[in-house]
Amino acid sequence: MVQSINHNANTGPLPDFRNFGILLRIVLIVNGIALLAALLQVPTVRAWPAQFTENAALVEPLLILSLLVLAVVGDLLRRLPYAMAISAIVLIELGLTAALHFATKDLFFVDAHSLPRWLLIVALTTGMLLVYFDLRGRALSPALAEARLQALQARIRPHFLFNSINAVLSLVRQEPRRAEAALEDLAGLFRALMADNSQLTPISREIELCRQYLDLEQLRLGERLRVEWHIENMPPDALVPLLALQPLLENAVYHGIEPAETPGVVSITIHVARDRLHVVLRNPYRVTGDHHVGNKMALANIRERLQLHFDVAAELTTQIGENTFEVRMVMPYLKAE
Amino acid sequence: MTSIPRRVLIVDDEAPARSRMRDLLADVNAGLPVVVAGEAANGRDALQIAETGGVDVALLDVRMPGMDGIELARHLQQLQSPPAVIFTTAYDAYAIQAFELHVVDYLLKPIKASRLQEALSRVVQTPVLNPETLRSMQQAPRACLSVGERGRVHLIPVEEILYLRAELKYITVRTAVREYLIEESLTQLEQEFAERFVRIHRNCLVARAAIRGFERVGAESGEGPWQVVLAGLEERIPVSRRQQHIVRELAR
Numbered sequence: 001m002v003q004s005i006n007h008n009a010n011t012g013p014l015p016d017f018r019n020f021g022i023l024l025r026i027v028l029i030v031n032g033i034a035l036l037a038a039l040l041q042v043p044t045v046r047a048w049p050a051q052f053t054e055n056a057a058l059v060e061p062l063l064i065l066s067l068l069v070l071a072v073v074g075d076l077l078r079r080l081p082y083a084m085a086i087s088a089i090v091l092i093e094l095g096l097t098a099a100l101h102f103a104t105k106d107l108f109f110v111d112a113h114s115l116p117r118w119l120l121i122v123a124l125t126t127g128m129l130l131v132y133f134d135l136r137g138r139a140l141s142p143a144l145a146e147a148r149l150q151a152l153q154a155r156i157r158p159h160f161l162f163n164s165i166n167a168v169l170s171l172v173r174q175e176p177r178r179a180e181a182a183l184e185d186l187a188g189l190f191r192a193l194m195a196d197n198s199q200l201t202p203i204s205r206e207i208e209l210c211r212q213y214l215d216l217e218q219l220r221l222g223e224r225l226r227v228e229w230h231i232e233n234m235p236p237d238a239l240v241p242l243l244a245l246q247p248l249l250e251n252a253v254y255h256g257i258e259p260a261e262t263p264g265v266v267s268i269t270i271h272v273a274r275d276r277l278h279v280v281l282r283n284p285y286r287v288t289g290d291h292h293v294g295n296k297m298a299l300a301n302i303r304e305r306l307q308l309h310f311d312v313a314a315e316l317t318t319q320i321g322e323n324t325f326e327v328r329m330v331m332p333y334l335k336a337e
Numbered sequence: 338m339t340s341i342p343r344r345v346l347i348v349d350d351e352a353p354a355r356s357r358m359r360d361l362l363a364d365v366n367a368g369l370p371v372v373v374a375g376e377a378a379n380g381r382d383a384l385q386i387a388e389t390g391g392v393d394v395a396l397l398d399v400r401m402p403g404m405d406g407i408e409l410a411r412h413l414q415q416l417q418s419p420p421a422v423i424f425t426t427a428y429d430a431y432a433i434q435a436f437e438l439h440v441v442d443y444l445l446k447p448i449k450a451s452r453l454q455e456a457l458s459r460v461v462q463t464p465v466l467n468p469e470t471l472r473s474m475q476q477a478p479r480a481c482l483s484v485g486e487r488g489r490v491h492l493i494p495v496e497e498i499l500y501l502r503a504e505l506k507y508i509t510v511r512t513a514v515r516e517y518l519i520e521e522s523l524t525q526l527e528q529e530f531a532e533r534f535v536r537i538h539r540n541c542l543v544a545r546a547a548i549r550g551f552e553r554v555g556a557e558s559g560e561g562p563w564q565v566v567l568a569g570l571e572e573r574i575p576v577s578r579r580q581q582h583i584v585r586e587l588a589r
Contacts, residue, residue, distance in 0.1 A: 159400075162427035163351070166446040170357035220351045261379070261403040 014078055014085050015133040016312055017070040026067065026129060033125060034059045062100050062122070066093060086130055093126045094119055157250060160217075167220045182219055185212040192242060200239035200309060202336045203270065203277075207231070210246050210268075217253050225257050226265045234270040238277050239334040241305045247298045248281050248327050256283030256325060277333045285325035299327070306331060342370035343457055344391055346420065348383040348409065349398040354446065358396060358425075364450040369458055380404030380412070380480075381492065387413055388489050392420040394460050396444075399426040407432070408479045411471045412492065415485035421460035435474040441466065478529045482510060484517045493517055495533065499547045499567050500574060501526055503540040513569040535587070537565055538577040551576070551584045 015022045038052035039045075069092060070077075077085040101115050164186060171179035192209050214227055245268070252266045264284040271278055299316065306314040306329070314331035347358045355376050362371050374392045377383035379401060386392065395413060397406035404412075410422045424443040426432055436443040442456055481492040493510055502509045507518040508526070527534065527542055534542035547568045554561030554575075563584045564573035576584060 158428040162446055163354075166357055166427060166448075167351065167353040169447050170353035170360070173360060174356070220353055222352060258400070259402050 014082060015137075017067065017074040018312060022133070023067060025133075027063065029129060029132070030059060030063050030125065031056070061104070062097060065096055065100065069096065089130065090123060090126050093122050097122045157254065159254070160250060163220055164216050167216070171219075178219075182216060185215050188212045189216070189246075195242075199242070200334065201242040202236060203234065203238045203240050204236040206240055206242060206245050209243070210249055213246050213249060217257075221253070221257060224260070224263045225253065226263060228265055228267040230267065230269040230271075233272070235272055235277075235333070235335070237336040238272065239336050240277070240279075240331065241302075241309050244302055244305065244329065245279060245281070247302060248329075251298050251327075252281060252283035252325070256285055260284055260286065272333050275333050277331050279329040281327045281329075282324050284323055285320065286323065302329070342366075342372045343460070344374035344393045345371050345457070346374050346383060346386055346392040346395045347376045348378075348380070348395060348401070348406070349425070350378050350401040351398075352378070354398065354425075357447070361448060361450050361453050365454045365457065369454050371457060380406075380409040383409055384412055384490050384492070387416060387420060390416075390418070390488070394457060395420045395422050397422055397424050399424050399429050399432045399443075404480045405477070407471060407474050407476075408481075410466060411468065411475070411479070412481070412483040412490050414466060414468055414471070415483050415490045417485070417488050419466075422466055423456050423460065431476055432474070439467075439470045439474065441470065441474070472525070475529075478533075482517075482519055482521075484510075484519055491517070495530060496546075498534075498544055499570055500541060500543040501534065502542075502574075511570070511572075535583060537580050537583055538575060539579075541574055543567060543574060545587070548587055551587075 017023070034055040035052055038055050039048055041055075042048055042051045070089070073092070077088055080088065097118055098115065101118060164182070168179050168182045168186070171182065189209060189212050214225070218225055218227075249266065249268075256266065257264045265282075267282045269278075269280040269282075299318065303316045306316060310331050314329070316330075317328045319326040319328070345362060347355050347362075349355045349358065355378070359373060359376075362373055365371055375383075375386035377386055380403060383395065383397075387395065395410075397409055399406040401409075406424055406426075410424075413419045413422065422442070424432070424436060424441065425446055425448065426443060427446040433443065433445075435441070442459070444452060444456055479495065481494050482498070483493065484491045493512060497512045497514075499511045499513060500509075501523065502511070503523040506520070508521055508523055510517040510519055523540065523542065527536055530542075533544060533546070535545050535548075536542050543565055544567075547570075548565055549568050550566045551563050552566055552573065553563060562578065563576040563581060565576060566573060
């Protein structure tokens with residue numbers, strides 16, 4: 001089950017038609033073809049711009065309409081097997097061409113017999129674009145994506161590592177047993193950080209890691225750090241990318257608890273709503289001039305990993321309230337076997 | 338080696354880090370006489386201990402809530418005989434870079450006893466920290482300004498300051514309660530606290546949050562220059578001709 005989920009959940013070769021980059025590529029390529037076609041149509045270079053304008057008048061409405069339709073049905077298409085999705089796209093394009101042709105016939109005085117020619121042009125252009133996106137998808141994944149995933153996970157904050165080791169050292173003489181437990185936590189955390197984590201993992205495992213992490217922080221910060229778990233309604237079998245939550249907690253402690261003179265609460269709420277897993281994390285936050293890039297890096301890192309696993313179906317948003325900072329992670333609820 | 342023990346102040350917001358430092362100092366004591374003069378979890382407590390005059394060396398953690406180690410070092414310089422300062426940090430790329438640049442003593446946590454002993458034996462020769470150096474190392478705006486008064490350090494929380502006015506050599510710091518004189522540059526203060534203060538005159542910065550309104554001097558004619566009304570202060574501060582646009586921007 002896990003295997004097949006991964007297969008489907010990974011970025012498929014089907015482009016995401018709501019992605020700005022993809023849209024831009026389509027617009028540029030189609031206009032590039034129109035430009036080239038114009039050059040082929042005219043006898044002299046001087047007539048080229050005029051011909052391009054004429055071509056654009058025919059191409060642009062279809063292009064815009066296609067992008068709108070694909071953006072709307074993109075999610076549906078994604079669920080189909082690749083071959084079927086491709087055929088569906090070609091059919092949609094042909095249908096739109098025909099519809100546009102009949103709708104604008106009176107407007108533009110287009111020759112009624114030109115329809116087959118246009119259908120052929122559109123089919124070929126669509127096919128070309130799809131081949132291009134397929135090749136591009138292959139180039140980007142999965143080997144490259146996996147390598148990147150591992151590099152991303154390597155970024156644990158040295159601040160945390162060295163402070164924790166220092167805290168453990170302080171225990172060695174007086175409380176050797178607590179020192180042992182702390183070292184075990186540290187080992188557990190680093191085992192997870194260094195393992196091959198390109199797979200999804202049950203959220204209960206991630207929570208365990210988070211608790212190990214928080215125990216270590218509690219050692220250093222004592223009363224200053226209070227943690228509230230609201231996970232009564234969390235399905236323990238939900239799948240998440242490993243280390244999706246722990247870095248967020250690290251952020252919360254680093255930016256919310258450590259700089260505060262008074263004790264603060266980090267709260268974690270996890271639940272499922274409408275087949276989506278919601279993870280909400282809140283921590284106290286005081287607006288100061290002290291803006292570290294570390295925060296944004298960790299968020300971008302997790303956002304990227306969510307994208308690699310779930311593409312557009314997952315999102316990570318942040319909200320700065322009066323005295324709180326909130327991170328909300330939403331992803332599809334996938335069950336472990 | 339000298340037989341008079343060095344009196345060391347430990348400043349760190351994390352209890353385990355302080356306890357580790359205590360253990361280390363006990364280890365060092367065999368080779369170099371040291372005594373713990375005190376322990377503080379924050380800058381204010383540290384200043385209070387240092388004011389007693391019984392501190393030769395202060396071991397300051399860089400990253401602390403409220404007042405960081407570098408700010409604390411700046412306030413310590415207001416003492417008549419400030420202690421030597423050694424910074425400690427687990428990892429702070431910016432701070433380490435700054436320490437290296439200015440050849441300021443620092444120790445990386447976890448600290449080795451031998452390294453600590455080496456640093457402590459060296460402090461006698463280290464020159465007193467230069468205020469300019471400390472200023473350039475400060476990343477975030479300070480929580481307080483400070484004045485040395487008869488061997489004590491008086492902290493002025495920045496949020497209590499109503500205005501800062503440059504006069505000749507000094508800067509007058511006005512709070513609702515009283516005035517202080519500090520030796521700093523108004524331009525540097527303006528840069529450091531850009532979000533909190535606004536310049537209304539060539540020689541004056543006022544706290545944005547304290548502004549209650551603006552008045553014209555000749556109330557009858559209504560043509561005179563503008564003055565700022567500040568919360569809890571009878572005194573009116575003139576707005577210079579050049580800064581008149583501030584009145585429109587701030588008085589909504």
